Amino acid sequence: AQSVTQLDSHVSVSEGTPVLLRCNYSSSYSPSLFWYVQHPNKGLQLLLKYTSAATLVKGINGFEAEFKKSETSFHLTKPSAHMSDAAEYFCVVRGLNNAGNMLTFGGGTRLMVKP
Amino acid sequence: DAGVIQSPRHEVTEMGQEVTLRCKPISGHDYLFWYRQTMMRGLELLIYFNNNVPIDDSGMPEDRFSAKMPNASFSTLKIQPSEPRDSAVYFCASSLGGGTGELFFGEGSRLTVL
Numbered sequence: 001a002q003s004v005t006q007l008d009s010h011v012s013v014s015e016g017t018p019v020l021l022r023c024n025y026s027s028s029y030s031p032s033l034f035w036y037v038q039h040p041n042k043g044l045q046l047l048l049k050y051t052s053a054a055t056l057v058k059g060i061n062g063f064e065a066e067f068k069k070s071e072t073s074f075h076l077t078k079p080s081a082h083m084s085d086a087a088e089y090f091c092v093v094r095g096l097n098n099a100g101n102m103l104t105f106g107g108g109t110r111l112m113v114k115p
Numbered sequence: 116d117a118g119v120i121q122s123p124r125h126e127v128t129e130m131g132q133e134v135t136l137r138c139k140p141i142s143g144h145d146y147l148f149w150y151r152q153t154m155m156r157g158l159e160l161l162i163y164f165n166n167n168v169p170i171d172d173s174g175m176p177e178d179r180f181s182a183k184m185p186n187a188s189f190s191t192l193k194i195q196p197s198e199p200r201d202s203a204v205y206f207c208a209s210s211l212g213g214g215t216g217e218l219f220f221g222e223g224s225r226l227t228v229l
Contacts, residue, residue, distance in 0.1 A: 043221055094217075
């Protein structure tokens with residue numbers, strides 16, 4: 001079985017303060033992990049991905065995520081929030097099983113940035 | 116590359132009408148996915164194709180929904196007859212290779228059924 005849990009449905013931060021969006025996963029196989037961002041009325045855009053190379057992954061717009069196998073986590077961070085970061089963020093797990101391709105989305109975290 | 120292209124971007128129709136949503140994946144990608152997004156249910160996978168062949172359609176809500184991929188550069192999602200509960204944003208996504216590749220999403224088709 002494969003699952004993704006985004007621990008917070010909403011996160012609110014002030015501009016200039018750090019961002020932490022939490023994601024835990026479970027997978028019977030060695031998965032790939034992704035973070036996507038969705039701005040209002042837009043499609044999903046890839047922020048970053050982990051595919052079993054370096055455990056600390058850097059993405060676009062100053063975001064990064066650390067893969068921690070022992071904690072089955074893939075939390076998304078950014079040192080300093082910007083107003084333009086306000087959006088919905090999805091953690092995604094993709095892996096293979098005997099049936100083929102499995103791709104699982106988390107429920108999403110809405111990030112609000114206060115001036 | 117132009118990315119994944121979906122049409123129409125917005126569709127407003129009346130209950131009982133047929134709706135056809137279209138998707139052009141990124142050239143060379145061999146996987147194509149159709150998703151539906153609503154406030155209540157979030158993102159739901161409806162169906163996905165590999166090399167134009169439907170692999171998993173277990174997410175298709177009911178027989179009113181059908182999807183085809185006649186060739187590597189075109190797919191359609193059809194709803195007939197449409198109902199108000201079908202109102203949602205429908206996303207198409209494509210990827211290169213299975214297993215671990217990232218998905219590239221289109222901008223979505225916002226469907227409103229009155």
